[in-house]
Amino acid sequence: MDFFIQQIASGLTSGAIYACVALGLVMIYVSTDHINFAQGEMAMFATYLAWAMINAGVPYWIAFGLTIAVAFFGGLFIQRVILKPLEHAPVLALVVCFIALLSIFNAIAGMIWSYTIKQFPSPFPSHDLFGNGLVSVQQLGVVGVTLVMLGLLTVFFRFTTLGLAMRAAAQNPASARLMGVRVAWMLALGWGLAASIGAIAGMLVAPIVFLDPNMMNGILVYGFASALVGGIGNPMGAVAGGFIVGVLENLVGSYVIGNELKLSFALVVVVGVLLLKPAGLFGRVIVRRV
Amino acid sequence: MVALLEAKALSAWHGPIRGLYELDLTVEQGGVTALLGANGAGKTTTLRALCNMVRRAGTTTFQGVDISRRSTEDIVRMGVAHVPEGRGTFVALTVEENLRLALHTRRDKAAAMRDRDLVFGYFPILQERLHQQAGTLSGGEQQMLAIGRALMLAPKLMLLDEPSFGLAPLIVREIFRILRQINEHEHVSMLIVEQNAALALDLADTVYLLETGKVVTSGPSALIQNDEALRKSYLGY
Numbered sequence: 001m002d003f004f005i006q007q008i009a010s011g012l013t014s015g016a017i018y019a020c021v022a023l024g025l026v027m028i029y030v031s032t033d034h035i036n037f038a039q040g041e042m043a044m045f046a047t048y049l050a051w052a053m054i055n056a057g058v059p060y061w062i063a064f065g066l067t068i069a070v071a072f073f074g075g076l077f078i079q080r081v082i083l084k085p086l087e088h089a090p091v092l093a094l095v096v097c098f099i100a101l102l103s104i105f106n107a108i109a110g111m112i113w114s115y116t117i118k119q120f121p122s123p124f125p126s127h128d129l130f131g132n133g134l135v136s137v138q139q140l141g142v143v144g145v146t147l148v149m150l151g152l153l154t155v156f157f158r159f160t161t162l163g164l165a166m167r168a169a170a171q172n173p174a175s176a177r178l179m180g181v182r183v184a185w186m187l188a189l190g191w192g193l194a195a196s197i198g199a200i201a202g203m204l205v206a207p208i209v210f211l212d213p214n215m216m217n218g219i220l221v222y223g224f225a226s227a228l229v230g231g232i233g234n235p236m237g238a239v240a241g242g243f244i245v246g247v248l249e250n251l252v253g254s255y256v257i258g259n260e261l262k263l264s265f266a267l268v269v270v271v272g273v274l275l276l277k278p279a280g281l282f283g284r285v286i287v288r289r290v
Numbered sequence: 291m292v293a294l295l296e297a298k299a300l301s302a303w304h305g306p307i308r309g310l311y312e313l314d315l316t317v318e319q320g321g322v323t324a325l326l327g328a329n330g331a332g333k334t335t336t337l338r339a340l341c342n343m344v345r346r347a348g349t350t351t352f353q354g355v356d357i358s359r360r361s362t363e364d365i366v367r368m369g370v371a372h373v374p375e376g377r378g379t380f381v382a383l384t385v386e387e388n389l390r391l392a393l394h395t396r397r398d399k400a401a402a403m404r405d406r407d408l409v410f411g412y413f414p415i416l417q418e419r420l421h422q423q424a425g426t427l428s429g430g431e432q433q434m435l436a437i438g439r440a441l442m443l444a445p446k447l448m449l450l451d452e453p454s455f456g457l458a459p460l461i462v463r464e465i466f467r468i469l470r471q472i473n474e475h476e477h478v479s480m481l482i483v484e485q486n487a488a489l490a491l492d493l494a495d496t497v498y499l500l501e502t503g504k505v506v507t508s509g510p511s512a513l514i515q516n517d518e519a520l521r522k523s524y525l526g527y
């Protein structure tokens with residue numbers, strides 16, 4: 001039983017990280033209809049920035065906040081400078097562009113910081129929550145940060161007019177323009193937010209998997225899986241999908257198929273869900289009368 | 291009378307295809323101007339060209355300011371509310387969110403809340419449907435929502451693209467009655483595109499007749515209403 005609870009706890013922890021990655025993907029998908037393959041590498045790069053700041057003596061939480069801010073402007077910059085000129089380019093050109101971004105970030109990180117593995121500090125102590133070896137403070141912290149972030153995003157999109165304008169611009173750009181919404185900037189804002197969320201994911205996962213330029217490779221696949229399972233157009237769904245994938249992956253890995261096949265399992269889950277519910281488990285089908 | 295909106299030699303293209311040929315058009319301050327013509331005459335194209343939603347040439351001025359090169363968003367923010375063909379409903383947002391969206395561009399939040407009450411005054415049904423997904427509204431309700439959204443922008447000029455499209459005669463009459471009230475009480479000038487010529491002529495004081503991207507004739511609506519030859523050949527009644 002203890003082992004089972006430990007597996008659930010660690011499943012929720014990795015699930016929280018998948019949820020962050022998935023949230024970043026969803027953010028860009030809903031605002032621009034694109035799947036950003038560079039999401040993982042952007043997160044990795046931001047994490048290196050945090051690492052450099054912490055190494056230079058900046059206190060953890062200040063480095064955390066600064067990294068989120070820098071990532072935000074980085075995302076904004078990528079959209080305005082690289083993607084905006086490709087506005088009318090075919091989808092394949094964009095896919096190539098995302099893959100190029102992915103390898104550029106990877107190469108630059110390797111060039112600056114080398115490919116050797118680095119330790120990344122965690123703001124949370126690693127000791128047990130109740131002293132019974134089941135759940136650690138670190139695990140609770142990771143899940144907590146993710147839930148807080150989801151809460152903030154929900155409030156932003158539900159209750160602020162800027163969040164509303166972003167949703168409107170994503171749904172019906174032409175009509176949003178006629179309401180005075182600067183649609184091009186809303187897309188850039190979506191990229192900025194996605195980059196910030198990615199940075200959080202990177203900083204949460206780095207203490208667990210250690211920091212290296214390839215650290216997000218596997219995690220990005222799980223992030224995709226989570227986003228698709230939850231419904232790629234829906235932030236809440238992405239988070240729920242993250243937790244579901246994280247827990248299932250851990251349980252199936254420990255009890256059924258072993259750790260080597262865990263990644264394939266994630267893909268099986270995706271295919272299964274999409275076959276049964278193409279919009280994802282929590283994807284909302286929008287009613288439209290004509 | 292003073293010109294609120296003035297277009298000179300307005301031309302527009304859809305890709306390589308030309309849709310408008312050097313059109314001159316004026317909307318008077320406080321007035322209602324109707325743009326009539328058969329399907330494909332270029333009415334929608336004219337409204338889009340005025341808001342810079344298509345490639346266009348020629349000069350447009352609004353309140354004396356040259357808006358020929360302004361972005362659509364800026365033109366809207368200057369006080370031109372465009373109720374588009376097909377109503378432009380944000381189907382996945384609620385009615386309340388469709389209306390609240392206007393607050394994104396408005397600084398005067400208190401006045402915006404008063405405008406919301408104004409919208410509910412004209413269209414009580416929207417208040418009843420407030421938290422319903424806008425995509426589930428009936429066609430007539432969506433048209434009311436589209437006009438409501440435009441009103442929320444506190445516009446000086448409304449561009450209306452076939453507000454009667456696909457609606458039952460009773461609802462159409464109701465909407466036109468409200469449009470007249472909005473024009474009179476809120477001092478919103480209007481440029482209205484219609485297939486329903488009789489109704490539009492009734493509401494408008496000035497009329498432009500459009501054929502294949504050119505103005506055939508224009509003038510006070512009373513004159514056109516009484517010109518039987520013109521009515522028969524262009525308006526079909």
Ligand SMILES: Nc1ncnc2c1ncn2[C@@H]1O[C@H](COP(=O)(O)OP(=O)(O)OP(=O)(O)O)[C@@H](O)[C@H]1O
Nearest residue numbers: 304305307309327328329330331332333334335336
């Ligand atoms: N997106 C487009 N691409 C190519 N041609 C277009 C496009 N939109 C309009 N056109 C053409 O431009 C001309 C004018 O179209 P427009 O939509 O302005 O007509 P309209 O007067 O509004 O007609 P309706 O009463 O049917 O709405 C038509 O010949 C139409 O085929």
Ligand SMILES: [Mg+2]
Nearest residue numbers: 333334335375
């Ligand atoms: Mg039309």
